[in-house]
Amino acid sequence: MVQVQLSKAYGALPRLSSALLSADTPRATKRRAQSELSNLCKRILDSETYAALAAAMKPVLASQSASTAALLHLLSEAVRRPTVAIASGWGRDVICITVQILFAFRQHRDEEAVRFAEAVLRAETFEAMARRMSLATSAVRHEFNDHEIAFSIRAGQDFVEGVCEVLFVPEDPSMDVHSAEFARRLAESGLLEHAARLLLLDEYLRADVRQQALQLYVGLSYADDELPDVTQHLRTALGGRCVQTAILACGIATLAKSDGGSLYGLPRALCKRLHMYPDTKGFKDAMYLLKQLVSQDNDVIGRSAARKLHERLVALEVK
Numbered sequence: 001m002v003q004v005q006l007s008k009a010y011g012a013l014p015r016l017s018s019a020l021l022s023a024d025t026p027r028a029t030k031r032r033a034q035s036e037l038s039n040l041c042k043r044i045l046d047s048e049t050y051a052a053l054a055a056a057m058k059p060v061l062a063s064q065s066a067s068t069a070a071l072l073h074l075l076s077e078a079v080r081r082p083t084v085a086i087a088s089g090w091g092r093d094v095i096c097i098t099v100q101i102l103f104a105f106r107q108h109r110d111e112e113a114v115r116f117a118e119a120v121l122r123a124e125t126f127e128a129m130a131r132r133m134s135l136a137t138s139a140v141r142h143e144f145n146d147h148e149i150a151f152s153i154r155a156g157q158d159f160v161e162g163v164c165e166v167l168f169v170p171e172d173p174s175m176d177v178h179s180a181e182f183a184r185r186l187a188e189s190g191l192l193e194h195a196a197r198l199l200l201l202d203e204y205l206r207a208d209v210r211q212q213a214l215q216l217y218v219g220l221s222y223a224d225d226e227l228p229d230v231t232q233h234l235r236t237a238l239g240g241r242c243v244q245t246a247i248l249a250c251g252i253a254t255l256a257k258s259d260g261g262s263l264y265g266l267p268r269a270l271c272k273r274l275h276m277y278p279d280t281k282g283f284k285d286a287m288y289l290l291k292q293l294v295s296q297d298n299d300v301i302g303r304s305a306a307r308k309l310h311e312r313l314v315a316l317e318v319k
Contacts (some may be wrong), residue, residue: 003056008044009040010060010067016068020090021077034090041093049305054108068116070125071098079128079155079274082135087151091197100164112177117166120159121182126189129156133194137201146204153195153205157212160186161219167276170224183233189295192216193240200246203273210274211282217243218285221292244300250274251290254283254303261312264305282315287313 021034047053078091105113167182169175253271276282294306
């Protein structure tokens with residue numbers, strides 16, 4: 001019964017897409033279309049588990065390629081238009097639907113899951129989200145309120161996490177092509193770099209958005225001599241100045257909160273909102289990433305500071 005209802009609601013996407021995107025659609029019709037899209041989003045969110053959602057969605061995706069194309073068309077229009085709010089309305093719903101389907105397939109990967117994640121990737125979702133976040137730091141920032149900025153960062157990171165979980169499977173040689181395409185598009189999009197810039201600049205972000213970013217950085221800190229191209233692309237994605245600065249600032253803020261040591265000139269107001277609390281995954285991720293950073297040659301931190309930070313990290317581990 002659940003699958004039948006979900007199939008019917010998903011099958012309406014071509015009609016809903018036409019109604020929402022056409023300039024000639026009457027307002028009343030657009031409102032009804034938006035209400036239907038919200039109901040589809042609610043059905044997906046109401047799934048008891050991701051396993052149940054994956055089981056229900058696989059036959060739907062297999063039989064309704066036109067609906068998936070309509071969903072991705074709506075997604076592309078939402079994230080590409082600065083005038084479309086994605087933290088509310090139909091923009092939020094279409095992002096929510098796409099992300100939840102990706103998350104459902106994380107532990108239930110098959111051909112349909114790979115096909116859907118590939119479609120999201122090839123719709124240039126990473127690139128569009130990167131451009132949207134770039135606009136949020138530019139002269140047209142007035143188009144985006146703080147809630148919209150926070151949602152953009154979270155959505156961008158959700159897309160990376162969701163596509164990564166489905167396509168990036170380095171332990172499976174049959175997925176090498178997909179892993180390589182994911183890593184290349186992530187690096188070329190600059191999405192993580194634009195998100196990191198906002199993580200540093202926006203003082204109203206919730207801690208969980210920054211914690212998600214750290215978790216993502218740890219998951220992408222991958223190296224494999226047998227997949228040199230993938231390794232290089234991921235290093236490029238994580239090697240931007242803003243990502244490296246975000247790792248350094250979160251790490252130093254968290255370390256100083258724990259040992260009372262120096263902030264090395266970082267603004268106290270910045271560190272106050274960047275630090276992760278002890279006994280949390282965010283704390284472990286921040287310390288892991290800082291340790292990785294100080295052990296490498298980079299332009300973000302000098303050798304003397306790296307040595308002192310290493311000593312503090314060792315002392316913290318001993319406690």
